Amino acid sequence: MRDLGIGSWPARRTKNGAHRPAIVFGDRVDTYADVERRTRQLANALRAAGVGRGDRVAYVGFNHPALLETFFATAQLGAVWVIVNARLAPAEVEYILTDSGARAVVFGSEHAGHAAQLLHLESVETWVAVGGAAAGTAAAGAPGALDYEAFLAAGGTDVIDEPVTWDDPVMIMYTSGTTGRPKGATHTHGSLTFQYFQALIDTDFTRDEVMLAVAPLFHVAGLNTMTMPTFLKGGRIIVQPAFRPETVLATVAAERVTSIFAVPAMMDALAAHPDFPGTDLSSLRNVLVGGSPLPDRMLRTWADRGVAIQQGFGMTETAPGIFLLLAEDSFRKAGSAGRPHFWVEGKVVRPDGTEVAPGEIGEVVAQGPNVMQGYWNLPDATAAAVVDGWYHTGDLATVDDDGYVWIKDRLKDMFISGGENVYPAEVENALLDVPGVAEAAVIGVPHPRWGEVGHAYVVLAEGADVTPGSIVAALAGRLARYKIPQDVVVVDRLPRTATGKLQKHLIRTTYEGNAR
Incomplete structure (x- = not known):
């Protein structure tokens, strides 16, 4: 094969174990041979629709086999997959599709309404609807969109073998920055493959892996920490479109699930469910939690059921692995982000770039083959984030005497709500667009x-006739629900420096007691 990239994986996996189950979705079971055939047909269909090397193909939707099929098919063509957070509002999706220049968009049934609002985009030539979003050849609610299964079936079966290398870009995943505008972290076949390699090295994956993909696959951790490594290893991936604690617990017991990635809010919900005490969890051997530290009480709750938890720390820009706290250290170093992954050089540095002493606070920086190629069409932002090969995370941390890293704060003011990154500057921009x-x-x-939620403090224009409730209502449809502040407080002034910069530490101390 000339194709050394991720698009060649389905064909390579059929060399050994073609008839092993690869992806399970409800009653549907696709073998590795099925996945190879379907992704080859989809790649042919996309090529017939005009998608070629370097073009962008976007996927907007919740967990579904089509998400992975689209990834593989796009990669086969030497094209670039744009994975879009399914929780974003139509305006946010429009920005990503426009910024990336997506030529084709595949969307799930829940996003037919989004598609109907965005069909005017001139850059998108092909819209394809998955899983009930289409009737016949026209998507319900999105006229002009094609039915996914019909589109795939018409694609032909030609073998595609593009000369793809590890240096070629393969995925753009958008992550909001401190400016409030999403930035597309661009990964190559190589940066993602090295992430999968280190997952296989640092976690106990085996060929008989049964991985439950219930965390969102449109997030870098949900996709890259366990789902793709399981495919690479030849295991079975059970895809569930939404997180329902009772369904997850029942699946773990019935299917003898061995591995799962989750955010702390999901682990909390599972432990709080009445089925938790009686569920057989003995098959679980790889449980990885990320997004925010897992409370010690939760570690003990799962340990009492015989399940040890690994905690990971990373970024979209690093695909995501930087640090990992192994299960064997989960109590001894509870609350720590762990130590660097196999392929990563991760350290905590002072502003001058020298490493901090134990207990001293500095910024987390990382270097390794899993670091992104850069931000899509943003060379200045890339140069600011990746300096001399080191990605600057913007997170503050300390290191203990054993070399374990402890995250303390975020330079970028980002917070995490229910496992989702929320960037205050983006929300503030939306608030400033509300009249008044x-x-x-x-x-x-x-x-x-949820771990954290947003509190907003606003100063109204003179004579403005708005209320906290009307301000929140104005954000609906503009921002994803998890980004909308839970509380809005009207104040007379906001503390600023002489140069006009918000002093958020003073906002916390001055106003937080007034939050309703």
Whole structure:
């Protein structure tokens, strides 16, 4: 094969174990031979629709086999897959499709409404609807979109063997930045493959792996920490479109699930479910949690059921692995982000780039073959984030005497709500577009269920006739629900420096007691 990239994986996997189950979705079971055939047909269909080397193909939707098929098929063509957060509002999706220049868009049934609003985009030539979003050849609610299964079936079966190398770009995943505008972290076949290699090295994957893909696959951790490594190893991936605790627990017991990735809110929900005490969890050997530290009480709850948990730390820009706290250290170093992955050089540095002493706070930086190629069409942002080969995370941390890293704060003010990254600047920009809002500041505050939620503080324009409730309502449809502040407080002024920069530490100390 000339194709050394991820698109060649389905064909390579059929060399050994073609008839082994690869992807399970409800009652549907696709073998590795099925996945190879379907992705080859889809690649041919996309090529017939005009998609070629370097073109972008976007996927907008929740967990579904078509998400993985689209990834493989796009990669086969030497094209670039744009995976879009399915929770984004139509305006946010429009920005990503426009910025990436997506030529084709595959979308799930839940996003027919999004597609109907975005069919005017001139850059998108082909819209394809998955899983009930289409009737016949026209998608319900999105006229002009094609039915996924019909589109795939008409694609032909020619073997595609593009000369793809590890240096070629394969995926763009958007992550909001401090400017409030999403940035497309661009990964190559090589940067992703090295992420999968280190997952196989640092985690106990085997050929008989049964991986439950219930965390969103449109997130870098849901896709890259366990799902793709399981495919590479030749295991079975059970795809579920939504997280329902009772379904997850029943599946773990019935299918003898061996591995799962989850965010802390999911682990909390599983442990709180009445079925948890009686569920057979003995098959679980790889349980990886990321997004935010898992409370010690939760570690003990799962340990009491015989399940040890690994905690990971990473970024979209690093595909994501930087640090990993192994299960054997989960109690001894509870709350730590762990130590660097196999292929990663991760360290905590002072502003001058020298490494901090134990206990001293500095910024986390990382270097390795899994670091992104750069931000899509943003050379200045790339140069600011990756300096001399080191990616600067913007997270503050300390290192203990044993070399374990402890995350302390975020330079970028990002907070995590229910496993989703929320960037205050993006929310503040949306608030400032609400008529009557003159100034806005958003901070993350602790929440018992979601980990953190947003609190907004706004200064109104003179004579403005708006209320906190009307401001929240104005954000609906503009921002994903998890980004919308749970509380909006009207204040007379916001503390700023002489240069006009918001002093968020003063906002916390001055206003948080007034949050309703």
